[in-house]
Amino acid sequence: MPMTQDQVFEKVKETMVxxxxxxxxxxxxxxxxxxxxxxxxxxxxDIVFRLEKSFEIKIPPGDLFPDNILNNxxxxxxxxxxxxxxxxxxxxxxxxxxxEFDDDPDVNKLPELxxxxxxxxxxxxxxx
Amino acid sequence: xxxxxxxxxxxxxxxxxATAIKNxxxxxxxxxxxxxxxxxxxxxLMIEGMAQTAGILVGQARDFAEKVILxxxxxxxxxxxxxxxxxxxxxAELDTITDQAASTHGTVFKNDKLIGRIDLMFSHIxxxxxxxxxxxxxxxxxxxxxxxxxxxxxxxPRPETSQPRRPEAPGR
Numbered sequence: 001m002p003m004t005q006d007q008v009f010e011k012v013k014e015t016m017v018x019x020x021x022x023x024x025x026x027x028x029x030x031x032x033x034x035x036x037x038x039x040x041x042x043x044x045x046d047i048v049f050r051l052e053k054s055f056e057i058k059i060p061p062g063d064l065f066p067d068n069i070l071n072n073x074x075x076x077x078x079x080x081x082x083x084x085x086x087x088x089x090x091x092x093x094x095x096x097x098x099x100e101f102d103d104d105p106d107v108n109k110l111p112e113l114x115x116x117x118x119x120x121x122x123x124x125x126x127x128x
Numbered sequence: 129x130x131x132x133x134x135x136x137x138x139x140x141x142x143x144x145x146a147t148a149i150k151n152x153x154x155x156x157x158x159x160x161x162x163x164x165x166x167x168x169x170x171x172x173l174m175i176e177g178m179a180q181t182a183g184i185l186v187g188q189a190r191d192f193a194e195k196v197i198l199x200x201x202x203x204x205x206x207x208x209x210x211x212x213x214x215x216x217x218x219x220a221e222l223d224t225i226t227d228q229a230a231s232t233h234g235t236v237f238k239n240d241k242l243i244g245r246i247d248l249m250f251s252h253i254x255x256x257x258x259x260x261x262x263x264x265x266x267x268x269x270x271x272x273x274x275x276x277x278x279x280x281x282x283x284x285p286r287p288e289t290s291q292p293r294r295p296e297a298p299g300r
Binding site: 019042043045046049052053061 | 199200202223224226227228229231249251
């Protein structure tokens with residue numbers, strides 16, 4: 001039987017508490033991983049490792065979080081994600097809401113796009 | 129003093145687990161520097177001991193081709209003091225390893241009694257997402273770490289040990 005959104009969220013919340021050392025109450029669907037929950041780059045890998053175990057799935061590099069897009073000069077120019085970079089991101093990560101990022105594609109704001117709900121949406125597409 | 133916080137590996141199962149021991153001696157300066165009148169083994173250095181045990185396990189899993197750097201102390205709990213005369217055992221298990229990173233689960237024993245848990249994450253820094261470049265030479269795994277593995281696993285030949293080093297003349 002496919003998991004419900006609530007079931008997925010509860011397991012993701014558990015993962016955030018263990019990986020980031022935050023309290024359960026801090027983890028809401030709208031919490032941003034970096035801004036609200038204090039995640040750093042290594043935490044993104046930790047989260048992926050834990051989700052793979054918890055949901056018994058394989059998460060390929062660059063599937064849930066961006067892989068090496070920032071290293072590609074075609075995708076980043078003057079600190080902004082280029083149109084082709086944005087198109088690539090949207091295609092590879094349909095679970096991410098880019099609507100606000102479209103207006104100001106500052107690379108420093110890229111991590112803020114990743115919320116708890118982003119992970120839940122991704123996992124729902126994998127476990128359904 | 130050398131920055132080595134394990135004395136010997138007592139078991140090494142490539143890509144699975146490794147156990148290293150450290151004998152704590154009253155002669156070690158750091159015991160006295162921590163609390164002057166009450167010499168104990170600092171937990172921070174026990175974390176380093178686990179990091180060296182687990183880091184070598186991670187490095188060996190990729191034939192020491194990667195530069196393995198401690199990136200995150202996921203969990204560190206030690207429930208008892210370790211005193212001079214005690215023997216610490218660090219048992220590390222490899223949880224996950226990818227091109228970019230690895231996670232390990234560790235347990236700490238004092239004279240065979242379980243006293244703590246130290247879980248770590250390591251980064252393969254040449255694969256970092258920021259694209260930062262590091263020197264080609266593997267500055268992480270040096271001779272002192274390879275010597276710990278002698279007789280347990282094969283280690284790849286390194287340039288500095290491929291030819292016998294000629295002793296320097298006295299006074300140089």
